[in-house]
Amino acid sequence: MRGGSESVRLSFCRICEATCGIRVRVSGNRVVAIEPDREHVASRGYACLKGMRFAEVQHSPDRVRHPLKRVGDAWQRIAWDDAIGEIGAKIRALVAAHGPDTLAHFMGSPAGATTLAPPIQQAFLAGLGTRQAYGVGSVDCNNKFRVNQEMYGSPFRLAFPDVPHARFLMLLGSNPSVSNTSLVHLPHSIQALRDVERRGGASESGSSGRIRTYNPSVNSRMLYH
Numbered sequence: 054m055r056g057g058s059e060s061v062r063l064s065f066c067r068i069c070e071a072t073c074g075i076r077v078r079v080s081g082n083r084v085v086a087i088e089p090d091r092e093h094v095a096s097r098g099y100a101c102l103k104g105m106r107f108a109e110v111q112h113s114p115d116r117v118r119h120p121l122k123r124v125g126d127a128w129q130r131i132a133w134d135d136a137i138g139e140i141g142a143k144i145r146a147l148v149a150a151h152g153p154d155t156l157a158h159f160m161g162s163p164a165g166a167t168t169l170a171p172p173i174q175q176a177f178l179a180g181l182g183t184r185q186a187y188g189v190g191s192v193d194c195n196n197k198f199r200v201n202q203e204m205y206g207s208p209f210r211l212a213f214p215d216v217p218h219a220r221f222l223m224l225l226g227s228n229p230s231v232s233n234t235s236l237v238h239l240p241h242s243i244q245a246l247r248d249v250e251r252r253g254g255a256s257e258s259g260s261s262g263r264i265r266t267y268n269p270s271v272n273s274r275m276l277y278h
């Protein structure tokens with residue numbers, strides 16, 4: 054796209070599986086700002102700070118755009134062919150010495166939320182013959198997939214809670230303010246939780262009329278009202 058006046062493009066954030074709807078203000082080839090899309094059917098105006106600040110990542114001078122090789126304490130730019138050749142040689146040597154399970158792969162949220170990365174990862178790992186595949190789910194949500202496999206026969210039949218009719222809702226290990234109830238996909242989850250109380254239901258704190266979420270990993274409490 055050539056430079057010109059500012060325009061708005063409708064899109065969705067690919068950083069995590071919440072896939073919030075966003076309005077991207079662009080001018081030429083630059084992203085000027087990213088805003089929540091209040092009309093989006095899946096998020097209804099929710100978007101977290103990570104998605105809203107992604108223009109700064111996109112245009113950051115520190116963004117890695119080419120292979121870097123660590124030489125001593127410094128990073129040196131090298132050609133793609135050299136990088137792929139060196140990595141391939143190291144992988145072959147490790148597999149020859151220790152077997153394929155010596156290699157492990159970890160996939161982060163943005164890669165997991167794209168269409169191409171998971172099948173490419175699976176093909177790569179199958180080609181290597183390693184069983185060591187990890188990702189963010191290994192850290193915080195494989196339990197959900199396992200429970201759904203045991204209860205419904207497939208790890209991907211994720212149970213969807215009936216929040217619109219709930220009278221009491223307790224969320225454990227979840228912070229809807231930073232992930233829009235990831236995996237559950239409640240459109241604008243904070244609003245949906247407030248609606249539980251508006252209908253006369255109770256939050257975990259009883260009749261206080263407030264929604265509280267706790268993050269035990271940092272021993273802190275976040276309060277929404």
Ligand code: SF4
Pocket residue numbers: 066067068069070071072073099100101102103104105231232233
């Ligand atoms: S929760 Fe944040 S990071 Fe995830 S899709 Fe929405 S805006 Fe992006």
